[in-house]
Amino acid sequence: MKKLYLVACIMLSMAQVVSSQSTGVQTGTKRPNIVIILADDMGYSDMGMFGSEIKTPNMDALAMDGVRFTNFYTHATCSPSRSMLLSGVDSHLNGLGNMDEFTAPNQVGKPGYEGNLNLSVTTIPQLLKDAGYHTYMVGKWHMGKSPDKIPAARGFERDFSLLDGAGSYWDMTNFSALTPNSLFTEDGKYLTKLPKKYYATQTYTDKLINFIDADHRDGKPFFAYVAHQAPHDPYHLPRDWRDRHVGQYDYGWDMLRAQRLKRQKELGIVPDSTNLAERMWFVPEYSLLAPASRAVLGRKMELYAGLVENMDFHIGRLVQHLKDIGEYENTVFIVFGDNGAEGNDLAGMIAGTPGTRDYLYFAMKWSQTDINAWGDPGSYVGYGAGWAQVSMTPFGQYKGWLGEGGIRNALIVSGPVNKRKKGSINNGLMSIADIMPTLLDIAGTEYPKSYKGKDLPPLIGKSWKSVLAGESESPRVQQDYLAWEVFGNRAVRQGDWKLRWEFTPLGKSDWELYNVADDPNERKDLAAANPGKLKEMLALWDDYMKKNNVIIPSRSPFEALYDQLPARFPVDAGYPPLINKRQYTPPKELMTTPKQ
Amino acid sequence: MRQFLSATRSLYLRNLSVIALVLVINWPNAALAQGDGPRFYWKGLNGTNAVPVIGSSLSGNANPMDPSHNVFPGASFEATMAMVGYAKMLPVFKRAGLVSVIMPMGRLSSDVTVGAVNYKSTARGFGDPMLQFSVNIIGPKPIMNIPDMIRYKPKFSVDLLSSLAIPIGEYDNSSPINIGQNRWYGRIGAPIVWQLGAWVPGRRTTLEFLPAVWLFSDNNDFVGKKMHTEPMYQVEAHLTRDFMERLWGSLDVTSYSGGKATIDDVEGNSLNNIGVGGTLGYHINDNMQMNASYSSTINDNNAEDLKMDGFRITLIWGWHKMIEGMQRLKNE
Numbered sequence: 001m002k003k004l005y006l007v008a009c010i011m012l013s014m015a016q017v018v019s020s021q022s023t024g025v026q027t028g029t030k031r032p033n034i035v036i037i038l039a040d041d042m043g044y045s046d047m048g049m050f051g052s053e054i055k056t057p058n059m060d061a062l063a064m065d066g067v068r069f070t071n072f073y074t075h076a077t078c079s080p081s082r083s084m085l086l087s088g089v090d091s092h093l094n095g096l097g098n099m100d101e102f103t104a105p106n107q108v109g110k111p112g113y114e115g116n117l118n119l120s121v122t123t124i125p126q127l128l129k130d131a132g133y134h135t136y137m138v139g140k141w142h143m144g145k146s147p148d149k150i151p152a153a154r155g156f157e158r159d160f161s162l163l164d165g166a167g168s169y170w171d172m173t174n175f176s177a178l179t180p181n182s183l184f185t186e187d188g189k190y191l192t193k194l195p196k197k198y199y200a201t202q203t204y205t206d207k208l209i210n211f212i213d214a215d216h217r218d219g220k221p222f223f224a225y226v227a228h229q230a231p232h233d234p235y236h237l238p239r240d241w242r243d244r245h246v247g248q249y250d251y252g253w254d255m256l257r258a259q260r261l262k263r264q265k266e267l268g269i270v271p272d273s274t275n276l277a278e279r280m281w282f283v284p285e286y287s288l289l290a291p292a293s294r295a296v297l298g299r300k301m302e303l304y305a306g307l308v309e310n311m312d313f314h315i316g317r318l319v320q321h322l323k324d325i326g327e328y329e330n331t332v333f334i335v336f337g338d339n340g341a342e343g344n345d346l347a348g349m350i351a352g353t354p355g356t357r358d359y360l361y362f363a364m365k366w367s368q369t370d371i372n373a374w375g376d377p378g379s380y381v382g383y384g385a386g387w388a389q390v391s392m393t394p395f396g397q398y399k400g401w402l403g404e405g406g407i408r409n410a411l412i413v414s415g416p417v418n419k420r421k422k423g424s425i426n427n428g429l430m431s432i433a434d435i436m437p438t439l440l441d442i443a444g445t446e447y448p449k450s451y452k453g454k455d456l457p458p459l460i461g462k463s464w465k466s467v468l469a470g471e472s473e474s475p476r477v478q479q480d481y482l483a484w485e486v487f488g489n490r491a492v493r494q495g496d497w498k499l500r501w502e503f504t505p506l507g508k509s510d511w512e513l514y515n516v517a518d519d520p521n522e523r524k525d526l527a528a529a530n531p532g533k534l535k536e537m538l539a540l541w542d543d544y545m546k547k548n549n550v551i552i553p554s555r556s557p558f559e560a561l562y563d564q565l566p567a568r569f570p571v572d573a574g575y576p577p578l579i580n581k582r583q584y585t586p587p588k589e590l591m592t593t594p595k596q
Numbered sequence: 597m598r599q600f601l602s603a604t605r606s607l608y609l610r611n612l613s614v615i616a617l618v619l620v621i622n623w624p625n626a627a628l629a630q631g632d633g634p635r636f637y638w639k640g641l642n643g644t645n646a647v648p649v650i651g652s653s654l655s656g657n658a659n660p661m662d663p664s665h666n667v668f669p670g671a672s673f674e675a676t677m678a679m680v681g682y683a684k685m686l687p688v689f690k691r692a693g694l695v696s697v698i699m700p701m702g703r704l705s706s707d708v709t710v711g712a713v714n715y716k717s718t719a720r721g722f723g724d725p726m727l728q729f730s731v732n733i734i735g736p737k738p739i740m741n742i743p744d745m746i747r748y749k750p751k752f753s754v755d756l757l758s759s760l761a762i763p764i765g766e767y768d769n770s771s772p773i774n775i776g777q778n779r780w781y782g783r784i785g786a787p788i789v790w791q792l793g794a795w796v797p798g799r800r801t802t803l804e805f806l807p808a809v810w811l812f813s814d815n816n817d818f819v820g821k822k823m824h825t826e827p828m829y830q831v832e833a834h835l836t837r838d839f840m841e842r843l844w845g846s847l848d849v850t851s852y853s854g855g856k857a858t859i860d861d862v863e864g865n866s867l868n869n870i871g872v873g874g875t876l877g878y879h880i881n882d883n884m885q886m887n888a889s890y891s892s893t894i895n896d897n898n899a900e901d902l903k904m905d906g907f908r909i910t911l912i913w914g915w916h917k918m919i920e921g922m923q924r925l926k927n928e
Binding site for chain 1: 741742743746747749794795796797798799841
């Protein structure tokens with residue numbers, strides 16, 4: 001009888017736990033909703049609360065209602081970042097060991113290099129759905145297009161998704177002759193056309209609001225992955241958002257970087273001792289440019305700013321809607337960019353050579369080059385390396401590279417799980433892969449060792465639970481390290497030290513060592529001066545390679561840059577005097593007219 | 597640096613090409629016979645120079661060289677004309693302004709009866725040069741530099757226009773039909789350019805109006821008589837549309853009213869006529885544009901109605917010192 005009683009008690013307890021996890025209502029405490037807002041290629045300093053002049057009141061409000069994190073790392077490019085976000089597993093194990101667009105010959109067919117989020121991993125939405133959450137996605141997916149890889153197959157109960165990595169914001173036009181159309185899914189079905197009055201950022205927001213409303217009455221919490229296409233190029237935006245900064249950027253990227261850094265210091269984002277990273281040597285000093293060049297180049301930044309502001313506006317719509325339905329206070333928001341700002345010429349990579357197949361495709365579909373057409377369908381605008389450095393103030397480099405400018409991102413976390421002072425700043429070492437264990441903690445569930453009969457790779461992320469609770473300053477201890485590899489560029493960070501290998505000429509095609517606490521802009525290579533530390537860091541890299549199946553690619557989009565960019569030289573202000581000296585004015589008393 | 601500047605220069609020059617196209621089409625034409633025409637009041641970069649050469653072939657019952665279009669019922673006029681001019685764009689009190697001069701010339705054959713006397717004659721030579729000045733009073737600020745040009749959109753633009761013809765053209769007081777008019781005349785008007793939709797070459801659309809009033813001094817030696825002409829009212833309207841970056845067309849409507857002439861107390865008739873037609877324009881290169889037009893009066897069934905039709909070919913050369921210099925450097 002005693003045994004029977006004990007069994008009954010245990011079963012009753014289990015039932016109560018399951019019931020609580022399933023609904024939350026019966027226990028009187030609903031688990032928080034979770035909203036991830038991912039801005040594509042948004043740079044570290046592009047939000048107002050991280051130093052920008054771009055107006056982002058809605059994201060800034062989330063920052064002031066939560067915490068800003070200054071030491072948050074993503075990956076250097078889109079799909080590896082997203083794969084680590086959704087799986088918590090290193091990109092080389094989860095299928096995005098390289099971008100699908102650049103899989104090297106020696107990586108083809110290798111596990112971990114499928115070019116999509118492979119089936120050896122599970123996902124945040126899958127685990128949260130199992131734990132009783134509604135799971136929604138809108139926006140860019142970029143992790144596979146086959147039926148078993150689309151958002152609906154990876155745990156999203158509802159979705160409206162762009163499966164490609166980029167495309168028109170206005171229609172289904174994509175970038176190459178062999179892939180002329182973007183692919184979209186809605187609720188697990190491939191779309192044959194887009195909704196009427198489609199504009200990416202607006203439509204994504206509309207769809208998500210509809211998803212939330214459709215299930216609101218059942219009392220379950222929701223997880224929403226808002227993967228905005230903005231502000232990734234091409235810069236497509238409504239006409240009334242294009243002229244909010246006319247002429248503002250004509251004074252150039254050098255001054256703007258300085259202004260943003262000044263504001264970052266005032267805000268406490270960076271220490272007062274921080275200097276700007278060296279301007280890229282192939283980016284001209286802005287003062288040398290003619291007014292017309294400044295106006296044309298400045299226009300690109302005007303559009304970028306408008307695109308960010310438009311995105312912020314629609315984020316505001318979502319936030320306001322959650323307030324209207326009484327869900328805001330019970331919602332965790334996580335806001336960040338997926339990699340550094342885009343300084344590479346994507347259009348040029350695809351269609352750069354006249355007479356090629358894709359050049360002809362661009363001539364047909366992407367040739368609205370007049371400045372007054374910028375922002376329209378058929379235009380292709382990206383702002384280039386000069387402005388990308390502005391977005392990544394104070395850091396050097398940008399998307400695709402493993403300098404801090406390629407992998408560091410601004411991060412905002414707000415909501416009921418945050419017990420730190422609202423509006424505060426944290427400098428803990430954070431990773432995009434941390435989001436998986438963090439959300440599982442928030443949802444009250446765990447990462448399983450296996451899923452549907454398959455063993456799962458280990459998580460590389462660490463939960464932010466203690467940091468958000470104010471119990472610690474970093475989820476990592478000094479011995480923990482982060483590491484990256486993409487396109488053959490490599491890096492490791494442990495504590496204040498960073499080891500980096502990058503292709504010439506942005507790197508040296510050799511290992512470089514930096515103390516990023518003292519030198520956040522990686523100006524001083526300490527490898528020669530610190531052979532012991534170099535050796536330690538190299539051991540970490542070897543450890544990372546072994547554990548994560550890293551295959552250094554035999555081909556890379558950066559392999560020939562040494563022949564495309566000018567030889568690298570230091571960038572010294574005012575050099576050469578030949579073109580920087582001003583007119584000499586002799587003393588008036590010594591001036592005269594010529595003798596006849 | 598070279599690569600970046602090369603890319604910047606390429607973009608810069610592509611945009612300059614568009615800029616240059618805009619420069620050469622801003623030309624106010626003297627209102628002889630066919631109105632000023634479409635796109636004549638578009639603005640250009642301050643300092644731009646332009647030279648038009650306009651060839652016309654006209655026929656009807658009024659002297660096409662006489663802006664009053666004095667109708668001689670039953671008359672027959674055949675004219676082959678050319679006009680050559682010069683214009684320069686400059687700021688006027690921080691508004692866009694334009695000063696221009698145009699010289700008409702040509703040959704005019706006529707068969708006309710005045711006061712029971714029939715005249716068959718051919719006149720040839722130079723007409724009265726016309727000076728014209730316009731200043732923008734409503735609309736964007738003047739285009740003082742290339743960044744201004746890059747950002748320029750007319751939106752809704754209104755100018756104030758005044759012109760004056762100097763009566764020094766060929767004149768034979770024994771003939772009622774002459775190239776010159778032996779009197780001062782001019783107009784005051786308000787050309788309007790209304791941007792419809794996007795301002796993107798290849799997609800631009802404008803609705804343009806030119807209301808104006810022509811004023812005439814007396815001709816005291818019109819075949820030995822005195823001719824007095826009342827003010828004439830002109831309204832032009834054009835709906836223009838780009839077909840491609842370099843090719844555009846327009847529907848043209850011109851209306852004339854008033855302008856009653858009195859010759860030694862013998863009153864003529866007031867005008868009340870409408871002409872319709874079309875124009876095709878093509879930018880031949882960065883400096884040269886060509887337009888081809890045809891128009892004809894339509895409410896001209898009565899003998900006293902103005903009856904006229906004609907073809908016109910316009911070539912305009914435009915240039916600006918800075919752009920020319922950049923082109924020279926580009927060609928090195």
